Amino acid sequence: MTIQYNEQHRIFAIQTNQTSYIFGVNGKGRLQHLYWGSSLDPEDCAPLLRTWSHSSFDMEIERILEEYSFWGDLVYTEPSLKVSWHDGVRDLSMKVAEHRIVEQDGQEKLVITLQDEAYPLETHLSYTVIPELDLIVRSAKIVNTGSHDVILENTQSASWSIPYLPDYRLTHVTGKWSGEFQLRNTILSEGKKVLESRRGFTDSHANPWFAVDNGYATEDSGDVWFGALAWSGNWKITAEKTAFNQVKVTGGINDFDSEWTLGAGESFETPTFVGGYTAGGFGEMSRHLHQYQYDYVIPSQEPRKVLYNSWEATYFDVNAQDQMALAERAARLGVELFVVDDGWFGERNHDRAGLGDWFVNREKFPNGLEELIQKVHNLGMGFGIWVEPESVNPDSDLYRQHPDWVYHFPTRGRTELRNQLLLNITKPEVKSYILQFMTELLSKHDIAFIKWDMNRTITQPGMKDHPLQRQKEVWIRHAHTLYEIWAELRERFPHVAFETCAGGGSRIDLGILRYADQTWPSDNTDAFDRLSIQEGFSYVYAPKLMTCWVTEAISGMNKRTTSLQYRFHSAMMGTLGIGSNLNEWSDELIDESAGYVRQYKEIRPLVQYGHQYRLDTLKKQGVAAVQYVNKEASETVVFAFLHSQRLGEPLPRLRLRGLQPDKMYAIEQLPGAWTGKAMMNIGIELPLRGDLDSLMYRIREQE
Ligand code: GLA
Numbered sequence: 001m002t003i004q005y006n007e008q009h010r011i012f013a014i015q016t017n018q019t020s021y022i023f024g025v026n027g028k029g030r031l032q033h034l035y036w037g038s039s040l041d042p043e044d045c046a047p048l049l050r051t052w053s054h055s056s057f058d059m060e061i062e063r064i065l066e067e068y069s070f071w072g073d074l075v076y077t078e079p080s081l082k083v084s085w086h087d088g089v090r091d092l093s094m095k096v097a098e099h100r101i102v103e104q105d106g107q108e109k110l111v112i113t114l115q116d117e118a119y120p121l122e123t124h125l126s127y128t129v130i131p132e133l134d135l136i137v138r139s140a141k142i143v144n145t146g147s148h149d150v151i152l153e154n155t156q157s158a159s160w161s162i163p164y165l166p167d168y169r170l171t172h173v174t175g176k177w178s179g180e181f182q183l184r185n186t187i188l189s190e191g192k193k194v195l196e197s198r199r200g201f202t203d204s205h206a207n208p209w210f211a212v213d214n215g216y217a218t219e220d221s222g223d224v225w226f227g228a229l230a231w232s233g234n235w236k237i238t239a240e241k242t243a244f245n246q247v248k249v250t251g252g253i254n255d256f257d258s259e260w261t262l263g264a265g266e267s268f269e270t271p272t273f274v275g276g277y278t279a280g281g282f283g284e285m286s287r288h289l290h291q292y293q294y295d296y297v298i299p300s301q302e303p304r305k306v307l308y309n310s311w312e313a314t315y316f317d318v319n320a321q322d323q324m325a326l327a328e329r330a331a332r333l334g335v336e337l338f339v340v341d342d343g344w345f346g347e348r349n350h351d352r353a354g355l356g357d358w359f360v361n362r363e364k365f366p367n368g369l370e371e372l373i374q375k376v377h378n379l380g381m382g383f384g385i386w387v388e389p390e391s392v393n394p395d396s397d398l399y400r401q402h403p404d405w406v407y408h409f410p411t412r413g414r415t416e417l418r419n420q421l422l423l424n425i426t427k428p429e430v431k432s433y434i435l436q437f438m439t440e441l442l443s444k445h446d447i448a449f450i451k452w453d454m455n456r457t458i459t460q461p462g463m464k465d466h467p468l469q470r471q472k473e474v475w476i477r478h479a480h481t482l483y484e485i486w487a488e489l490r491e492r493f494p495h496v497a498f499e500t501c502a503g504g505g506s507r508i509d510l511g512i513l514r515y516a517d518q519t520w521p522s523d524n525t526d527a528f529d530r531l532s533i534q535e536g537f538s539y540v541y542a543p544k545l546m547t548c549w550v551t552e553a554i555s556g557m558n559k560r561t562t563s564l565q566y567r568f569h570s571a572m573m574g575t576l577g578i579g580s581n582l583n584e585w586s587d588e589l590i591d592e593s594a595g596y597v598r599q600y601k602e603i604r605p606l607v608q609y610g611h612q613y614r615l616d617t618l619k620k621q622g623v624a625a626v627q628y629v630n631k632e633a634s635e636t637v638v639f640a641f642l643h644s645q646r647l648g649e650p651l652p653r654l655r656l657r658g659l660q661p662d663k664m665y666a667i668e669q670l671p672g673a674w675t676g677k678a679m680m681n682i683g684i685e686l687p688l689r690g691d692l693d694s695l696m697y698r699i700r701e702q703e
Contacts, residue, residue: 002129003101003110006042011049012099012110013042014127016134019277021127023067024049029095031067031112031125033161036225036277054244064246065161068125068140070094070114071154078192078238078250080140080156085119086148093117104128120146125158130296133288135276137296143267152260156236156252157273162212162225168247169215170239171282173207173536178524178557180204180505181536187215188241196236196254200422200458200478201502202509208235209540210249211285219283219614220657226285227251227275228540230297230510233479234258235271257461259472271511282539283657287611290542294609297513299490300497303608304518304544304575305382306334306597307449311341312525312551313581316350318343319364322583324375329582331379332590334597337449338376339384344369346396352419355391356398358437369445377446384449384497385441389434390482391420391455398433405430407474409462417456418503424463425485426477434485442493451520452486454502479511486515499547505533508541518575519545525579526555527562527570528692531624531641534573535617543628544608546574550593552581562692564589568596569639569694573607573626576600603637603698606630613657618643623651623686629658633676634701636665642688653683656699664702673702 004013011024011034022035022045034045053059060074071079072091084090094114102109110127121144128137138158144150162168171185172195181204186193195210197203208229217224227249229235234254241247251273262268274292278284294301308330314322318340327338342348344364346357354361360369369385376383392399392406394416399406406421408414414421423430441447461474486498500512501520508519519541522533530548537546548571554561562570571577576597582590600607606628615625615638622643629636640654659665659676666673667684674684679699688695 002108002131003127004042005099005101009043009046009049011042011045012112014110014129014136015039016129016131016136018279019134021136021277025096026051026062030063031096031114032062033065033067035163036161037163037223038279061244064242064244064248066159068123068156068159070123077242077248078159078240079154080159080250080252081123081142081152082154082255083121084151084153086150092121094123097122120144121150130292133276133292134278135274135288135292137272137274139270139272141267141269142262144262144264147264149264150262152262152268154255155260155268155270156250157229157270158227158252158275159248159250160225160227160275162247162249164245165214165247167215168241169213171211171213171539172209173539175204175505175536177204177503177506178522179529179533180522181207181533183532183536183539188239188247190241190243193239194236195239196256197234198254198256200234200461200475201454202232202235202507202512204504204506207540208237208251208509210237210239210251211282211539212239212247212249218281221279221281223277223279224282224285225275225277226289227273228289228510229271229273230514231271231479232482232507232509232511234475235509253476257472258475259470260476261470261473274510283613286539286614289540290612293510293513293542293545297510298517298545299515300517302497302517303604304497304547305336306600307337307339307384307547307575307577308333308335308582309339309341309451309549309577309579311386312549312556312579313583314343316343316348320367320372323372325583326581327372327376327379327381329585329590330578331381333578333582333594334601335381335578337382337384338379339386339449339451340372341386341451342388342453344385353393353395355388355393355420356396356423358387358389358441373445373447382448383446384451385447386451386453387438387441388453388455389438389485390423390425392423393420395419404464407458407461407463409460410464412460415459417459420456422456422458425481426463426474427465431481431485435488438489439492442489442496447496449497449499451499451501454507456503483511483515486512490515505537508537513545518547520547524557525549525551526557526560527567528560528641528643529558530570531618534570535614535624538612538614538626543574543612547577548572548574549577549579551579563694564592564596566641566692566694568593568600569641569696572596572600572603572696573639575608599696603628606635606637610636611658615654615657616640616652623688625654627656627658633658633660633663636699638684638697638699640686640688640695640697642686642690642693644691645689651686651688653685655683656680660701665699666702668698668700
């Protein structure tokens with residue numbers, strides 16, 4: 001039994017393999033959080049279920065610890081739900097009415113119904129338990145059981161209370177275009193630290209994930225509480241520390257400029273917010289999140305293919321001849337999926353025109369796409385293609401025909417970003433246009449892979465023809481419609497894999513990952529810059545989901561020169577891709593690269609299905625090292641990168657992780673064998689030298 005209810009004490013306990021999450025119904029009928037940490041007997045928490053105050057100015061301090069706080073009465077911290085009633089009242093008084101423990105898709109789920117004292121509104125709080133990963137998936141459903149509209153002004157998914165710590169350190173990521181997933185941390189002082197997106201998509205400036213520890217947790221040890229939100233629209237995670245040293249982290253759809261009208265009999269369901277606790281440090285946190293994505297979130301268990309992408313090779317200058325030549329060379333490398341990026345459609349000769357006109361450009365492809373697809377298939381590869389369905393260039397037939405199809409305010413200009421506007425996909429005719437051209441594209445051609453891009457943020461978020469008083473629904477409606485389109489396409493074309501991209505990594509979250517097989521974390525393909533992007537990514541998201549391309553020796557991004565080996569090693573840590581202009585590569589370079597692709601295919605099961613351990617991070621001694629171990633711990637691969645050597649300064653010994661202590665292991669490239677415990681405690685030496693050196697060690701258990 002993972003979910004228990006103690007009738008006598010009115011206490012709920014969610015027991016996972018190694019953790020307990022405990023809360024109770026207090027004397028006022030409210031759900032009060034009691035404990036989250038290593039496994040415990042729920043009865044031991046009974047004395048915590050009490051109300052307390054500090055002064056008449058600070059009454060009911062326990063309300064700060066509400067499982068889901070309803071704005072009204074004495075709630076002054078970040079609320080989880082705030083509404084306006086038809087009669088002008090704006091206050092909630094929700095009491096626990098009943099609970100159910102159900103089984104859904106093999107998982108136990110607790111649903112607690114709270115009911116307002118005076119108004120016909122219910123909140124159903126869900127807790128789905130993933131015992132083997134010590135995770136709880138929370139969400140809330142608001143149900144209007146009355147006959148009047150209710151305005152939902154703020155509807156969060158969940159609030160996570162962190163147990164008492166002397167200090168609370170928040171870890172999160174920040175970033176920008178071409179510099180996504182940069183790790184940051186800060187000790188929380190009283191007040192709020194808000195991580196959010198207001199840009200209409202998940203965003204690269206922040207990602208909907210958090211971790212809290214006492215400031216001393218490491219990769220391998222220490223208590224870490226964490227959570228990740230499944231939402232690809234505007235979101236908000238608020239880490240709040242009160243004057244009474246309590247910390248709660250509340251997250252969900254961003255309430256900024258947002259509102260939802262809940263009609264009579266209607267319900268609104270929030271995105272899910274998965275949370276977990278581990279005593280095993282940040283490494284264990286990541287491995288649990290990765291496994292959660294593999295087992296419960298992403299749509300397919302298939303291995304991800306080695307792909308080629310034409311973007312950095314040909315940009316908009318795409319044509320059948322060049323692409324066929326690239327395909328021939330890609331096949332020689334051992335590529336399994338050939339992807340044509342932007343530039344194949346309409347008048348898309350640059351980023352100023354063509355978006356929206358999803359028909360093949362006949363000048364570039366006189367015989368249509370079919371000729372290239374045939375060629376790619378004959379070469380033994382699958383074919384993939386880039387689309388950006390939500391956008392339109394003003395210089396396009398689509399925009400000339402339907403200038404009202406874009407988000408805009410009638411009295412304002414239409415801000416162009418990358419020379420494009422954003423389609424109001426919530427309009428039924430726009431949604432069907434997208435579904436129709438995608439359906440045509442995917443049924444007319446044998447396409448195995450779609451890279452779905454979105455290259456701008458939302459501005460002037462006006463929805464023409466949508467009721468005036470419901471205009472603020474735009475942010476939620478865009479995300480909902482996007483999910484509906486992806487769900488529909490996946491249903492219609494189950495064999496097609498999808499990559500989520502938004503000018504690099506601006507749309508990566510657990511929401512879109514229900515439909516996307518892989519992600520494009522960044523347009524920055526510099527192999528060194530990628531290390532920190534990939535490190536931040538790995539805190540939350542699984543290696544298999546991370547597409548990484550090998551590009552030119554001199555990075556087009558920042559002019560840094562790196563060796564072929566370094567570039568391959570950096571890109572082999574996720575789903576390997578090649579993005580170079582192979583038409584300019586020598587035969588030697590192609591042959592050498594084919595060797596790396598072969599190696600990648602051999603280690604792919606480790607990288608794409610194994611456990612990942614971050615052994616070292618560049619921030620310390622200039623060495624980054626990541627290890628992948630298979631489930632049986634019989635095989636492992638280690639990647640290590642040296643930024644720049646300083647004479648006489650010793651390099652760290654790499655203490656491996658996840659091996660069987662008493663088994664013997666051998667490093668492929670070196671003579672001799674060592675016990676697992678020697679490798680994990682003494683560590684292995686790193687023969688890295690000079691600048692930007694790298695190695696990949698394959699290590700196997702000896703029979
Ligand atoms: C975005 C993507 C790139 C590429 C271009 C094409 O920037 O992130 O990978 O597809 O668009 O215009």
